[in-house]
Amino acid sequence: MIIESLELKNYRNYKELHMDLHPGTNVLYGDNAQGKTNILESMYVCATTKSHKGSRDREIINFGEDESHIKMNIRKNDVLPHRHAP
Ligand SMILES: Nc1ncnc2c1ncn2[C@@H]1O[C@H](COP(=O)(O)OP(=O)(O)OP(=O)(O)O)[C@@H](O)[C@H]1O
Ligand SMILES: [Mg+2]
Numbered sequence: 001m002i003i004e005s006l007e008l009k010n011y012r013n014y015k016e017l018h019m020d021l022h023p024g025t026n027v028l029y030g031d032n033a034q035g036k037t038n039i040l041e042s043m044y045v046c047a048t049t050k051s052h053k054g055s056r057d058r059e060i061i062n063f064g065e066d067e068s069h070i071k072m073n074i075r076k077n078d079v080l081p082h083r084h085a086p
Helices: 036-048
Strands: 002-011 014-020 069-075
Touching: 002 036, 014 036, 036 069
Parallel strands: none
Antiparallel strands: 002 014, 002 069
């Protein structure tokens, strides 16, 4: 599975984020507390509905906001299409 892009709205410290990802390896670099782990967490939440940190849902919403949105475009190019037996 390849994550092609990620969009966040009011997710932890991100008011708005749109990120296109490379199909190969992606490196997130930045200062401490800049939000690198939050990006990874948002992908995990989008895929599983839960935070890998065990946070409550309320804690992932940007401080002072009422809701948060995550949109992730994924591509499954290594999965063969389902075929019915003849
Ligand atoms: N609900 C929230 N609303 C706003 N900001 C938040 C929220 N939850 C966490 N943060 C902020 O997110 C930041 C931490 O982000 P994160 O853990 O992703 O950083 P990091 O880049 O992974 O840092 P490190 O290099 O130390 O691992 C902190 O500044 C924290 O205040
Ligand atoms: Mg981190």
